[in-house]
Amino acid sequence: MWPLRPEEFCRSRAAPPAGSGTAPAAFTPLCCSRSSGRWTERPPAEYPAVRGGGTMANYSAYFQAVLRPSTPNLTEAFFSLDGRYSNFRKETFFARCLCGEGYPALVQRLQAWQGEGKCGRLFLPAFPKQPDQGELKDYLERYDGGTDRLPFSFENPILEEAFRAHYRETLDQFRRSRGRAEESIVRNFGVKLLFWIDRCFPKLFVDTGRIGASPKFVCSGTVKLPEYLFLCLLFRMGCDVLYVSGEQDVQVQDDQLLQLSVLVREQIPASAPPRQSQVSTARPAPQAPAAPPPEYRTAPAPAPAERRELDYVELARLASSVVMLEVYDGEQQCFKTGSGVIINQTGYILTNFHVVAGGRYFGVLLEGEQDVCYTDELIKYNQDLDLAILRMEKQRPPIPVWRGGGELVRGQKVVAIGSPLGLFNTVSDGIISGFRTVGERSMIQFTAPTSHGSSGGALLNLYGELIGILTAGFDDGQNLNLAVDAGTILDFARGLL
Template identity: 65%
Template sequence: MADYTQYFQAVLCPPSEHTAEDFFARSGRYSNFRKETYFIRYLSKHEYGGIVERLHIWQEDAREDCGGYVFVPALPKQPGQGELAQYVALYHQGEYKLPFSFQNRILEEAFEAGFRESLQLFQKSSGRAEESIVRNFAIKMLYWIDQYFPRLFTQTQKIACFPKFVCCGTVKLPEYLFLLLLYRMGCDVLYLSEQQDVCVDDPELLALSVRVEAPDKQPAPVVIRQSPPQSRPRESTVQRSNAGTPQRPAEERQPLSYVELAAMASSVVMLQVFDAQNQCFKTGSGVIINESGYILTNLHVAAGGHYYGVLLEEEPDVFYTDELIKYNQDLDLAILRMDKRRAPIPVCRETSALVRGQKVVAIGSPLGLFNTVSDGIISGFRTVGKRSMIQFTAPTSHGSSGGALLDLYGNLIGIITAGFDDGQNLNLAVDYKAILEFAKGLL
């Protein structure tokens, strides 16, 4: 690695059994000028189409303060004729001017050194040092930098930002070196292909990324695959290996009994929120919404946490995580991730509106009383700030925040958010439409 690693170093994150999913959902850690970064070549014949569908929506999920998300089906080969002159002017006989700059001396020096290294690696790996050949490569790099760096590095003064870049198509040496430059700058990089790997012969260069081949079989649905709602099984019929709820044929569409609904508490967790001194300073609830360990809760529950303890029914141990995946302050929603797997609670996807008087069940941990179940009705609909809220009568208390509000078919219709201390059974939950928008791609 170049000399600038004394200032900033990207450390390659190893793949896991959930490689593609982890790329989408997780960001590496940053400490002491070292940032864990993904550079993955992911080959998957069966998952390819589903991942590409997900990518078209995924770009919208980026938080500007953490860096942009960019997906390109294929890197363009070169700038158009009308743009070519401006990039030619940036490079002349080995001298160049970069079209992008960081408002940070450390990153700016790393960027300058990384571009120089790219030119050297191109000459070394291609065996071509002719001025015209190197110039053509440099022009491509300057064009790609101009196109994608401003969309990825949205906070140029910060070192600890977490942009992500995905591309498909044919990747030869120039494209690979651009992806390598992104990786060197702390950007997570994913090359996605059905079968063909990158067209690079240099083993030293290939060793700077990780090749992962998905199993050659039709996989079970995972977080990055999205199916139209009408093609999914009725959500009240999802198998629950932990709860022991009897399976019901989809066509019956019968309400569950309160005993069956109470059994769904195995997918509702109690959260302990710890500060930097390892002290638990508050508790709350959360709902497992994905089979890979994603927990939906309130931002006001997760806020300020250095790490979190997750308590699960039928588990004697506390599971710990520091992975706050995403949050939205306006909706008061947040998503954590734990390594433990549990069956998720399906989120309601009905097109018909909820109605006043409809029966509901609330599951949470009020006052630390783990997974308390109560019932009531929907008593109204409110708008609080930018949040569409369900008002309901099922009793809750402090600690219920982040818990599940269910309809009688076992669907999550809201995340319990607030109650009125001076009122009796006046409680609010963020509704399922906001949840679907916030957690899209994870359901």
């Protein structure tokens, strides 16, 4: 069942090899290998089997796009995260973003985003007009030919049948929304729909054989019922969809249709430079939201409470937001363990890339709970920074990331929380002993004891803020350990904190 196929980890690596020049030879990651005999819990259920090994009677029933829940900073999440896919269900963005005075800056960012040359991205400042007279005849013939004459097709039979079914449903939805529409009006809409499919689908659905692909479509300008129904068709085919505007929402009166998307009001900064990210996603997706259609407003960041130093007992209580990770292979065996830190309210777990690399799915052990929470959802990773983010269904209070209140200095007291050698949530203390650069990573050197299995754990200051992710150590020395620093974490996890 595992959507995280081995090829999706093709850029994974362990610690820098001995003598590579990136670090001394004894520099090793702190994840812990485990024998397979102890772990007997079962993973999530497998994909539905094809009965009798033959052809499915109804392919379209095996693919469903469901609405991805909205989060603060939705536009940032749209840029940095792909739609999650698991068990023939695709959790997909479909949002209408009204961004006020930040709209021009967002349009500039979208133009740069599309100009990066990555396949499966399309930004339309305005929908293309009707086809010219030379094309019109062809589209009319295609409309009269039904689904057998569609201008685009999928290699994957599940997607192909879903496409044909959703095309027919889109025409029916137009009839329902318009009431007693004359056939000539429906025909004009059908021609528009075929024209937009012909112009947009080849640029979005580049790999027509892959269900888990994550195309992204953004549009602005005037969107009425025909254009909105095309957006609905894209969404139902698993394409992430974003409509952006200054103040004017889509001009659609059908509340049932509007429930397919979420309305978001965000204050976009006047300058929003484009950024790149690496993303890998897959998860079972929730059902679409119920009426009325949801609206979200991005609230300003709350004023921070007065900071005070915590004693070691209070700091140790933060272990409830640090998890132990079990990494499972394709044979359903745990072959290594590590640690992770909960960084937001919706179950996002920050860890090291070398902890999750090679895993098909992951077991999350939470303090105070006996059951293992399984996830196959790798949200984001960066091999060079050695950072990754998982998501679990359970929620715990996050540990705040240090944002520069004061300066980190040598001699400053710190606390490390991780699961060395599988010893769940061990707490140790020490000091910052230096600052290093390893490859592209800015790292904190510290003396708090750690061992294999601590990778991905938390390095905290005395205010209980995350200043680093436990990453590596020098085996030839004593208490010479390294953590990826908070500045790198903030850059990597932007939009997810």
